[in-house]
Amino acid sequence: MDDLKNATVLVTGGAGTIGSHVVDAAIAEGVRKVIVYDNFCEGAERNLREARAQRSAEVVVLRADVRSREDLDEAMRGVDYVFHEASVLLLESARKPQKAIDVNIQGTFNVFQAALKAGVKKVVWASSASVFGEPLRLPVDEDHPFNNKTFYGATKAACEHIAVSLNFTAGLRHVGLRYYNVYGPRQGIKGAYAQVIPRWCERIEAGQPITIYADGSQSMDLIYVKDIARANICALKSACENDFFNIGTGIETTAKQLAEALLEVTGCRIPPTYEPHDVNLVKRRRCSTERARKKIGFVAAVGVREGLKEYWEWRRHGLD
Numbered sequence: 200m201d202d203l204k205n206a207t208v209l210v211t212g213g214a215g216t217i218g219s220h221v222v223d224a225a226i227a228e229g230v231r232k233v234i235v236y237d238n239f240c241e242g243a244e245r246n247l248r249e250a251r252a253q254r255s256a257e258v259v260v261l262r263a264d265v266r267s268r269e270d271l272d273e274a275m276r277g278v279d280y281v282f283h284e285a286s287v288l289l290l291e292s293a294r295k296p297q298k299a300i301d302v303n304i305q306g307t308f309n310v311f312q313a314a315l316k317a318g319v320k321k322v323v324w325a326s327s328a329s330v331f332g333e334p335l336r337l338p339v340d341e342d343h344p345f346n347n348k349t350f351y352g353a354t355k356a357a358c359e360h361i362a363v364s365l366n367f368t369a370g371l372r373h374v375g376l377r378y379y380n381v382y383g384p385r386q387g388i389k390g391a392y393a394q395v396i397p398r399w400c401e402r403i404e405a406g407q408p409i410t411i412y413a414d415g416s417q418s419m420d421l422i423y424v425k426d427i428a429r430a431n432i433c434a435l436k437s438a439c440e441n442d443f444f445n446i447g448t449g450i451e452t453t454a455k456q457l458a459e460a461l462l463e464v465t466g467c468r469i470p471p472t473y474e475p476h477d478v479n480l481v482k483r484r485r486c487s488t489e490r491a492r493k494k495i496g497f498v499a500a501v502g503v504r505e506g507l508k509e510y511w512e513w514r515r516h517g518l519d
């Protein structure tokens with residue numbers, strides 16, 4: 200049984216949105232030491248405030264890149280467990296496919312290889328619901344075919360195959376988590392690649408209407424970032440290996456419903472505007488949560504309104 204008590208863990212992308220919450224969750228599990236491995240291209244020191252403020256675990260921050268195998272080898276000496284979160288995300292992958300190959304595919308391969316060399320006991324890593332693309336059926340279970348057409352999804356699918364192969368050929372113990380639509384504190388405050396909730400919040404703060412594409416019926420399976428961090432802990436502590444899990448809520452929220460909830464939570468009275476052109480790549484998202492519940496004991500706990508309230512509250516105080 201894998202146990203985090205007194206363990207040394209390394210979190211790639213540990214200064215990012217999800218990674219920094221994984222750092223906090225690992226500390227809450229009683230780890231002895233956390234190594235944050237991040238090149239800070241998107242990550243921020245501010246995200247590590249809570250981790251740095253606590254006194255139970257040693258926190259070491261390495262400004263380093265997953266593209267450097269040497270730096271990974273050096274950082275992984277003596278590490279028990281790795282959470283791998285560093286990645287180029289969806290929109291940037293479309294604009295910079297070579298970078299997505301270098302960071303997502305080569306970088307993930309480097310993390311796996313370094314973990315094998317250092318004798319790391321298990322790697323829990325971020326895949327994505329993007330591997331499934333537009334659903335052929337709902338809810339999307341783990342055996343749903345890969346119907347992806349995005350470059351980002353292609354890099355994540357490649358990583359899944361690499362992980363399975365390294366399990367077979369070299370005994371890599373890993374669990375890949377297919378996160379759905381993640382939101383919450385510390386997320387995306389840099390405009391260009393911001394996701395829908397941060398983008399809409401920015402508009403509300405600027406006194407501008409939020410924009411809904413087409414009729415607003417396109418849906419997401421929204422999952423709060425602290426639930427995602429907890430799923431990582433569940434996956435690590437479970438007996439599972441060489442396995443993949445959907446990490447979502449199993450609840451579909453349309454863009455229109457999300458807009459209504461956000462306007463209510465923020466007290467904004469400016470009605471949304473509608474754009475006829477729909478830029479969304481996937482029209483519907485709803486995952487089956489059964490397998491994660493049964494095999495790693497994970498069930499999402501935070502509902503959309505509660506999560507949005509916490510995110511909005513964080514934006515009031517957490518950005519400085």
Ligand SMILES: NC(=O)c1ccc[n+]([C@@H]2O[C@H](COP(=O)([O-])OP(=O)(O)OC[C@H]3O[C@@H](n4cnc5c(N)ncnc54)[C@H](O)[C@@H]3O)[C@@H](O)[C@H]2O)c1
Pocket residue numbers: 211212213214215216217218236237238239240241242243263264265266283284285286287288302306325326327328377378379380381382387
């Ligand atoms: N946010 C979502 O909705 C979502 C959904 C599915 C999957 N994911 C996956 O979850 C993981 C974390 O995403 P996030 O939302 O926290 O993104 P994020 O951008 O907030 O965090 C990624 C972190 O990785 C770091 N990083 C990027 N390139 C690096 C490199 N070459 N070397 C070292 N560090 C590097 C960044 O500085 C950042 O701190 C990613 O693998 C992402 O693909 C996210």
